[in-house]
Amino acid sequence: DHTIVCGYGQVGEAVATALVSAKKEVVVVDHRTEHLEWAQAHGIHTLVGDATDEEVLRRAGVERAASLVSVINNDPSNLYVVLSAKGLNPDLKVIARASDESAARKMRRAGADEVVNPYQLSGNRIAAMMLAPRLSRLLSGNVTSDHFTVREISVPDALVGRTIAELGRQTGALIVAVWRDGQPLRGRPKEVLQAGDTVLVAGAADEVEAVEAQRLG
Amino acid sequence: DHTIVCGYGQVGEAVATALVSAKKEVVVVDHRTEHLEWAQAHGIHTLVGDATDEEVLRRAGVERAASLVSVINNDPSNLYVVLSAKGLNPDLKVIARASDESAARKMRRAGADEVVNPYQLSGNRIAAMMLAPRLSRLLSGNVTSDHFTVREISVPDALVGRTIAELGRQTGALIVAVWRDGQPLRGRPKEVLQAGDTVLVAGAADEVEAVEAQRLG
Ligand SMILES: [Ca+2]
Ligand SMILES: [Ca+2]
Numbered sequence: 001d002h003t004i005v006c007g008y009g010q011v012g013e014a015v016a017t018a019l020v021s022a023k024k025e026v027v028v029v030d031h032r033t034e035h036l037e038w039a040q041a042h043g044i045h046t047l048v049g050d051a052t053d054e055e056v057l058r059r060a061g062v063e064r065a066a067s068l069v070s071v072i073n074n075d076p077s078n079l080y081v082v083l084s085a086k087g088l089n090p091d092l093k094v095i096a097r098a099s100d101e102s103a104a105r106k107m108r109r110a111g112a113d114e115v116v117n118p119y120q121l122s123g124n125r126i127a128a129m130m131l132a133p134r135l136s137r138l139l140s141g142n143v144t145s146d147h148f149t150v151r152e153i154s155v156p157d158a159l160v161g162r163t164i165a166e167l168g169r170q171t172g173a174l175i176v177a178v179w180r181d182g183q184p185l186r187g188r189p190k191e192v193l194q195a196g197d198t199v200l201v202a203g204a205a206d207e208v209e210a211v212e213a214q215r216l217g
Numbered sequence: 218d219h220t221i222v223c224g225y226g227q228v229g230e231a232v233a234t235a236l237v238s239a240k241k242e243v244v245v246v247d248h249r250t251e252h253l254e255w256a257q258a259h260g261i262h263t264l265v266g267d268a269t270d271e272e273v274l275r276r277a278g279v280e281r282a283a284s285l286v287s288v289i290n291n292d293p294s295n296l297y298v299v300l301s302a303k304g305l306n307p308d309l310k311v312i313a314r315a316s317d318e319s320a321a322r323k324m325r326r327a328g329a330d331e332v333v334n335p336y337q338l339s340g341n342r343i344a345a346m347m348l349a350p351r352l353s354r355l356l357s358g359n360v361t362s363d364h365f366t367v368r369e370i371s372v373p374d375a376l377v378g379r380t381i382a383e384l385g386r387q388t389g390a391l392i393v394a395v396w397r398d399g400q401p402l403r404g405r406p407k408e409v410l411q412a413g414d415t416v417l418v419a420g421a422a423d424e425v426e427a428v429e430a431q432r433l434g
Contacts, residue, residue: 003347009336010317010334010336010337010340011336011337011339011340011343012340013340014336014337014339014340014341014343014344015340015341015343015344017340018340018341018344018345018348019344019347019348022344022348024347024348067347069343069347071339071340071343093347095343095346095347097339100227114343114346116339116342116343116346117227118335118336118338118339119226119227119228119231119335120227120228120231121335121338121339121342122228122231122288122314122333122335122338123227123228123229123230123231123232123234123235123288124231124232124235125333125338126228126231126232126286126288126312126331126333127231127232127235127236127239128235129312129331129333130220130236130241130284130286130310130312131235131236131239131241132368132369133369134369134396134401134415134417135367135368135369135417138394138401138417147400147401147402147403148394148400148401148402148403150352151349151352152349152350152351152352174391174393174403174404176367176391176393176419177355177365177419179351183364183365184351184355184364184365185364185365186364186365186391186419186420186421186424187391198351200351200352200355202393202394202403203403204403207403
């Protein structure tokens, strides 16, 4: 259940670096060997080749991968990769880069699960920096500290049937919200956790870790 | 205290549209009249001219503006605008676009308060979509609903001296965190609100609005 990152420019580098830091398995595909050397130096698996070639995607393990990110600096190439990858593995989660709204629509029609337009995203982020500077910095992970951090954690079977108040008392963390059937709900103390729930947890780093430990332990 | 947006491409359009939706006063500067027509059609103030010309920045009101966003698709132009704008108004908050890390360092040296690299931002966002999909969607404002929303709200003088527990009881909202001296702290019930604090509030839309009403009323 690894992730394939097609295109190792600035976008691909940022994706791969963040995923590897989070201990995820990543394979980077690019036809420019010089771009892949830096990735290799950072312990990222690489494959030299053109991601628009189905044989290259097969060698990258597309049939058993969990997800694929197509972030080549070229809309037609990304569209081609999305169509090829979904054809080889319909269950694959695919995220594609698109340089404008018209390209974004094509990516979605080709089966991309999520599309990112760097320019629209940047404009939205700049507006958020002005309208809600602290929240925007917090959410971008730039000011997470020992004193305060937020994380989403899927609820393990062991916690099903317990209330939010119980989980909060036991760990010291604040249970801000519960996602159920894809929708976020305010985390009310008497709410009983159900199988498949994911919780939004806030607090000091050790409090948030205590919720994570419930999940792992 | 308006905002000047230099460059009306995709980034500038997204910034201006979001700020105008939030009832902020915006002036868009671009030398391409055809790009400005759409902005005008949406009720955004426009000024035809090259933002690298100080006279154009003066006509856009740079000396009395609160902030300036330079998002031209060209690093040297953005650097030039940052230097000109800070020279004309040192108190101006300036956010600049940079297409790589080397350009970003130059923008900061020239006085930019914040720098956004669309490619690095996109890579980080894609990684967040994979590592924390719900939180990332929530924070990007894509799933804010009547049932659950988050907002940062500056604490008005009328609430100084009250505790977080009191504010929560009165409004029904969850006070998740308090920013004090720039640092976020977990919102503990007995914490007393101080002048200059900003709170991170979560809850149903009407609960969050009730906190906002305390500020306005
Ligand atoms: Ca290619
Ligand atoms: Ca120019």
